[in-house]
Amino acid sequence: MDYFLLLHLLWSGMSVVICDQDEQQCKQTPGSLSLPVLQRIGDVTLGGLFPLHETVVEPHHQQSFDTLISKDMIFAIEEINREGKLLPNVTLGYKIYDSCSTPYQALKAAMELMVTEQDSEVEMVDNHMCPGTVPVVIGDAGSTQSLVVARFLGAFHVPQVSYFSSCACLSNKKEYPAFLRTMPSDLFQVDALVQLVKHFQWTWVGVIAGDDVYGRSGAAVFANEVKKFGACVALQEIIPKNHAREALAAIVSRIRSSGALVVLVFAVEQDAGALFDEALRHEGLTGIQWLASEAWSTAPVLSTPPKYHQILQGTIGLAVRGVYIPGLQDFLLRLHPSNPDASENPFLIPFWEKVFGCRLGANSGNQIVNDKPLCSGSEDLRSMKNIYSDFSKLRISYNVYKAVYAIAHAIKSMMSCKKDAGPFPLKACPDATNIQPWQLLHYLKEVDYINQFGEETKFDHNGDPVAIYDLLNWQLGFDGEQIVTIGMFDGTATADQKKLKLQEENIIWNGNKTTVPESVCSSPCLQGTRKAIRPNFPICCHDCVVCRAGEIKCVLCLPQFWSNVERTACFPKEVDFLSFSDTMGITLITIALLGSLCTCWVIFIFSCHISSPIVRANNSELSFLLLFSLTLCFLCSLTFIGRPSDWSCMLRQTAFGITFVLCISCVLGKTIVVLMAFRATLPGSNLMKWFGPVQQRAFITLSTLVQVIICIIWLTVAPPTPQKLMPRESAIVILLCDEGSALGFALVLGYIGLLACLCLFLAFLARKLPDNFNEAKYITFSMLIFCAVWVAFIPAYISSPGKYAVAVEIFAILASSYGLLACIFAPKCYIILLKPEKNSRKHLMSKTSVQ
Template sequence: MFCPASFSFSSRTNRARMQLIGVYACVGVHVAFLSTLISSQLLEQQACQLIAGPSHLPMVSGEGNITLGGLFSLHDAMTEARLSFDSQPRSAACTGTPLHALRNAVALMGGKEEESGDADCQGRVPVVIGDGGSTLSMVVAHFLGVFHLPQIIPKNHAPAEMSRIVGRISASGARVVLVFALEQDAKALFMEALKHNLTGIQWLASEAWITAAILTTPEFQSILEGSMGFAIRRAEIAGLQPFLLRLHPSTFPNDPFVFRFWEEMFGCSPLNAVNGTLPNKPPCNGSESLANVKNIYSDISQLRISYNVYKGVYAIAYALEAMLKCVKGTGPFPGGTCPDTRTIQPSQLLHYLKEVDFTNEYGEETKFDANGDAVAMYDLINFQLSETGEVQYATVGTFDETKSIKLLIEENLIIWNGNQKKVPVSVCSNSCPPGTRKAIRPSFPVCCFDCIFCAAGEVSNQTDAIECMTCGPEFWSNLQRDACIPKLVEFLSYADTMGITLLAVALLGSFTTLAVGLIFALKRHTPLVRANNSELSFLILSSLWLCFLCALAFIGQPTPWSCQLRHTAFGIAFCLCLSCILGKTLVVLMAFKATLPGSNAMKWFRPPQLRALIFLCTAVQVAICAAWLGLAPPVPHRLMTRESAHIILLCDMGSTLAFSLVLGYIGLLAAVCFLMAFFARKLPDNFNEAKFITFSMLIFCAVWIAFVPAYVSSPGKYTVAVEVFAILASSYGLLLCIFAPKCYIILLRPDKNTKKHLMGKQ
């Protein structure tokens, strides 16, 4: 309950004095209204007076030139009367429902509940102050705003619901909890918290309960010490405390609220009380004085809502003053008209209220924004206990929307829960470090989450990242997943194990080929070497040596020249080798036919003809490779995929068709060689070379048939390794199958390296 404030304002023609007589009501929606008097001859007469309909709540009112309506909270709750709808309901006992708020709002509008009254009567209040609670304000605004505002979710103080909320707070592990609620809701919550012995929680308060008197009792001090929240700005209104201390039932004999207050304060009934006395209250002796009582009523420094009402009444006064100062022809309404001050319309008063901007004697500015909201000004309150155990509301900061620095906090003045100076930490989950992202847990509050390690190729470089960022195409995440680093360039290198192994095998093959060539050169006059066409043998060895060497072009970082050399050298070298083997196979076949009577087949397979055959077969491959290099040559290519940590450096074929033609032509020569050798494998000869050529072609074909699927399915540098392996394997197959038996005879069985042995029958 708060007391009157008085102020004056002037106009061009007269001066008026407005006095706020009194405001009382039940919390939430228990309503009464205040009347404001303008006690001068502002208006010559009233069109009609306020007609108060039958109210089921006590109220006070006063006559005046301009009457303001007010809805204010006084009690904690209201007991609902049972409605039978067959008789008038009984008067409600203060406890609370939106029904009574709406009922009294109708009364403030000047009509009875049963009838709307005279339509021409303009005696309704032009403005209403209150209520302080959001629920009540919205219900009343819904009616007063002609159904333009939504209706507000009813309270639920059921023990089971309170127990569920407290249990969830306890189970979450949170140590700091924000309670956004009215003081009645907060009280119900904290009562349940006491039952569950829920201690050690740092409570953050909404404005509605941080300075609530019902929470200052000793039972709540153990859990609420250190609570923090914003409260409406306070001020010690001049002249208010002396007025309150002079309050006495004899001064206000017709005010039922004064008598009820006196009974509650002193535990006795005033002798002349006629209304509202409580049973079993002894009569007062008359010596009771509010000056001897210390409570929140006498501490005007904490009457924050009263100070807001104080500023609200001043705002209306300034609006009325501006209305009275209006000059005809320059007014804000159509045609430059001014409002009729004899019948003040709420919509017209609202226009002037929107433009109110004044600074009171306490240095605080009052004005409204485009939405009708006042400029936000709050004190940051810390619930502290004095050395004597009394509750103190320490102001530890301010929020002022009119200042450049809106929020100021004096951290050294704050005392946290448990009488601690250290800021409490409350986390359901620890912060996610860089390299991880937050993943919300289903059915848990948003502060509960898991930290998920960023996937490969993604990073987060800040704490509590919501998402991981994908690195660019040329970058990859480091092991910590907190930075993108350049991808490793991957190719078949001389430095890695695979490259070294293939290099060693290729060099071994080339040296072996040279060794075989040396043996054949030293033994070139022996029957075995001469019988196997030494010229073709040396040509085959030379081509095999080139095949081993061309494998080296596949190892190392691809360059334009190495990419072009790789496949063309390989294709031409193998084509030359197979052409020579084909010539050797044909010589074997023709040599047998030449022994038949009348055969002159050998004249077509003399050295000049064989050279022409080899040249022609090789020239076809050279033409294919030349066209390949001229039209779409192989070039280095960087293969980058977001799924890989490496950039694969390889040779792009340039033309898949050309590559296929090169391999296809080699395959064709190999197939012809195999068929020719297969037909000659059983020719009567003590040393039939066709058998070994057949085996070599089997190996060659098997290797390259297996090469195709392996080549297609191998990733990165392994594709190149598969190709090098196929080249080396087929080269070794040709070298060993064709020349190993000859070397065995030449070196280990010289007795078989005779003309007699070679010409002998099997």
């Protein structure tokens, strides 16, 4: 034992048993004061610690108390003794002390239980316990009291079985080796509360704890657990034990300012009551959905009076499971001061006077109620409708009942030990006539049986029982507040979804509502928006930011899909290409067809005047071939319009390349003819025989064949193919033709450019030849336009997106074709149609000096 603790106890005037190992004897300190005790001697005497008062009874300072809970232990003991089946030939006795709900008084009572029954010297036993002390203690109720008692009893290996202490810290067997309980650990209770919060998707929860081991540890574990699934603790406050008004008012104010609509109060009923008394003074604190820990979830003081209805109606809490114990109610209601054994109960008179508001004679010993009238003697607990006679709320009685029966089963196992098959060294069995606490502790840990109510009773390695809770809902009935069971929590279930079983349709929420309250720091973001965490705020507090285009739930759609305006679904992107139906396509088609018609009209005019000098000039065959190639140039632009396909992609580029080479070859041929004709007029020149019609045809054929070979190689090695461009930032899928081989495309354009530049150069040389109708001058203009168009085409084509790149290429084809048609054939058509007098050999052959 800690000598500092022992010294403190001696200074306090407590009755202390000193086990002197040197003298091998037990002595009782003189001058100690004995505490009131309710006892009956038996073969085995069980100790009991019960909070019969809320605090130590002092003159002019008495608070409410309850004595019925200790009668549960007496009932169970008498039932075992009466039936005689469990422990035949063994009578159980009891010694019950009042712990007064204080650690000091609980320890003082525990010390009294360890006092020997005789003030005599006795021989020491192995575990240093003095004979005559009780071998086991049932109690105490509060976790704080049990912590103190458990440290003391654990030092002597005296088993302690608590019926209401739930602090998870008591599961530590290193510090409390002899502690067991029939009350589940708070770890299970917290698990149930966390599952409840998770089930209803509350993410902004307040936690209020009592200033004791029970409240602080339970609230801390709860706060840590709810954070694991994404919820946040809006506030975490402690109710002071002195219930200072300023501190309670500050807590209420913080609850209101936090915005939390769900608040857990993890405290004993006295602390919870103080908080709710202060809340009543703040009329604005309404609409809070309270969650109750088991310590006050069935507290009659809070649920029965109507004063708390406006704030506590709809409360949801946990409670240990209770059963109807046959005979218990009649046993408790038989309590009366006139009973023969009433004189042995030192707690009966104060209890009776408190319940009925009277005094039992002038010498009752209760100075506080001496101003009350005398009791008539006809008072009967059966006629009372108050918190002491409402046995439906005494769930803890079942825990006391189970504790007594667990001890009885352990004693039975001890007495059933077979010789040379015991659990102790050398396979020894315990001495049934002298039960040692440490031996009884061993058998208590091994207890495992199904009781008469079909429930398994056993203790795990931490001394904790099977955890099963009832889920309760405080509802306002016609006759006042009533507590309704709305489900259960089974801590033995393996899957979370099976642990919590709720009848949600039976729940009435705060404010008499049937819809689940929402308790969130920020409302859930609508579809099409995403969470943006607020700086310096918990993760549950956020703003909702609109998702970007192309996202659903702020996650990018697949490349071929795009989000709708609401950002709620992904739809296939709109396919975009230069089609025959859109405005741009129709415009280009119109221009191309108009160009081909104009070319056909020129062909018609030339055909009608084929014998005229201006048509026959410079080889009419080349003129018709040039007009035919121009027609193909206009028409080849149509292959660029429409949905790209394998054939259209190959056709458009090859058709364009070949027809334009054919066209430029004809223009080049006409330019060479002009130059050769001028040279042929010089004396002794015979150049024209080297560039006659046959040579002209061969030249054009050879020039075009080069382009055909380039196209064939291009189509063979890496032909143009359809391609889908799906930019992430765009709502459209762009269909176009990929050139395949960039080198092939460059060779096609480069060859056309080479012929065009050569033609421009030769035409430029022949532009000032003396002639009334010098065709080289018009060819020069046409080549200038052609080259300007295609030089501008390259950067425009590269920088234009999607179908606009195709439109740029079509525009270049049409513009250059129109340039050739206009510059070369418009002047001839003008003379043929409007100036026929100039369409004569004489006029054309007459030479004029060109300035």
